[in-house]
Amino acid sequence: MTDSAARSPLTILIAADTYPPHINGAAQFGYRLAKGMSARGHNVHVLAPHTTKGKSFTEPGGDWTVHRLRSHSVPTHDYWRICFPWEIKREISMLFDRVQPDVVHVQCHYMVGEYTLYEAVKRGIRVVATNHFMPENLNPFLPFPQWFKSIVARNSWRDMGRVMGKADVVTTPTPLAAKAMHEHAFLRKVLPLSNGIDAAAYEPRPGEQIERPDHPIVLFVGRLAEEKHVDVLIDAVAKTPDHLNLHLEIIGGGEVKPALKAQAERLGLGDRVRFLGLVDDEELRLAYLRATVFCQPGTAELQSLVTLEAMSASTPVLLANAMALPHLVENGSNGYLFTPHDSSELSRRLTEIISLPEAERELMGKMSRSMVEKHSIDATLSTFEDLYRGRLHETETV
Template sequence: MKILIICHEHPPLGGGGGSAASRFAMNLAGQGDEVLFVTSTYKDMPLREQTDGYGVFRFDISRKNKFGCDIPELIRFGLRGKRFIDELFKDYRPDAIAAFFAIPSGYVARYASQKYKIPYIVSLRGGDVPGFLSRELWFYQFLATPLLKKIMGSAKRVFSNSRYLARLGEKTSKSEIAVVPNGFDTELYKPDFSKRPGGLVNILFAGRLVYQKGLDVALKAVSILDKTRFHLNIVGSGPLEGELKALAARLNLAGSTTFMGWLTKSELLKLYQQSHILVIPSRDEGLPNVVTEAMSCSMAVVGTNCGGIPELVENGVNGYVVEPDDIKAFSEKLGGLISDTDTINKFCENSREMAGRWSWADAANRLRGLINEH
């Protein structure tokens, strides 16, 4: 089958949505499908390349940031994407289109479907769902909702990566949304216990430094704990970086926290292998890749009861889930873990076992099944 994937981001650009789309592409191609991935370019990236068994075609949207797009850039992706499709389809026709993010990719897919009579499916990833991150995105989502209804209504199927996003999306689509969770890659992400120190517990946070991710909660939670028992490594950057570094200094965490900026995939893998506990204190989430990667590397997880996090973290099995912004509960769960090596080891073992239940190959098969539904 010839499958066209459309997403405004593709590694090394963007975040979890583009990364997930690329993993679907790689596994579909590995299973024999002919996959082409249309995305945006940045600086001197090649406009065409072959990677992991599939083709990547890029076009310019005057993108200014490697890690995310602003609203004008998303609009340009939609408008220029239509022109790009017209040029592409002069000598190429897929059997189906998979759009990751209803806006802007779903907008381009709907245009291609209506003009060239090709079915498309849409993957909801978070920010494209009204009600997700409503504090930051409510106005954008309010304006976009009429278009979102058309995009979802015209799609052959709509799917999300978590039950939470599916329920949220169904309020807009008024029809059933399938769930295709992100896969676990237990071959690439695997533990190496020789890298984990004895005595000191390594805690890891990885994500954008924005309000949604809740790092301020984690910093306040660990500031209550015995600082000789742990070290918190913080991977990522963002608009709140200066403010969060100042908060860490005020909380006397300079000696027990390290802000590391963004890391390469291989550098992050080594850090997973060196760490015991992942903290994900988010205020809203889809199905975060960082949790699936950490679980594959046999890490315990302390997260919040929001989005798809409780679909990955089972209380008392591979970690703990507390309510968002509950600093006291977050601190209590972390404190209990760093003083109980046996429980950490049990949670780490359970995470690795749970990661083996659903692979990216399984996810790709499910996506293909949605395309082939009658």
């Protein structure tokens, strides 16, 4: 490759089965990837499902182009949309004709990602495939007995290997996720590559004074879904000593929100648990900054961008000892792990951190912030650029 070719802008097609306004880690990564690559001068196109009923179309305006495919709602999910192959295959092919991408980056092995990958392979276009999902993430939305869900999960793993095995490079956010893909999807070469975070975006601004209430706050951010186990956190808050007056702030929406509200009322926490719903980026930043501690009780996290965001705001963390979350904790330094589903242990850890002198909590927060440095979004974008151009291979260490 010549020097000029190595520096020339690329036309990048990002295929995502979930994308904003959806609220989840995969959607946010797709958005940040598009934003970052566009800022680096590349011609970026995103292909994602239509957010409502209607024909496929291209969104007007924007720094990059977003193409929406005809999609259909899912009865068991409040916003997820699926695309039927017989409705999108031809439109994907026509989009390739118009866009003429140099590289395709798929974010999933399901509908949009799968058929975009097939079209790229057929045309000899370089493909990078990133996996953000564990098949078990689908369990809460499958109205079937567990034995049948297990069959679905095994088939999904097999499909992941079959589809992503055709890509030139396969990545996933953490080494643990890569190991799972080796073992269950039989993908031999998977590059662990952090989703990346712009840590500076969550810091206090020069001269800014953060207004904090006179009571401690434990914060949760994320989709209110079964696998997030926010009910465990609510139980833990109820078990903390009354004199701490610990409050819980919950940011996000989802199918279990009514049950969580009912649980808080039943436990007498109505005035200490605030459901803030979906918030904008500035409100989210301030929530991280005013929190005393951040908690992620979920058991199906491939990386947990919201935990990285909280750590960027110099917040101590309490994380379930499951999936990739242990990679984000140095026990006793920036927070603690707790046994999944164990609200009593979580309550003890909450009490322990909140009872610390403020100076010691600040040291824990500073350790969180320092640990985020290795997850720099700039490093992630640079690595993906190298992968797009074929300058880095999945067997290399990042």
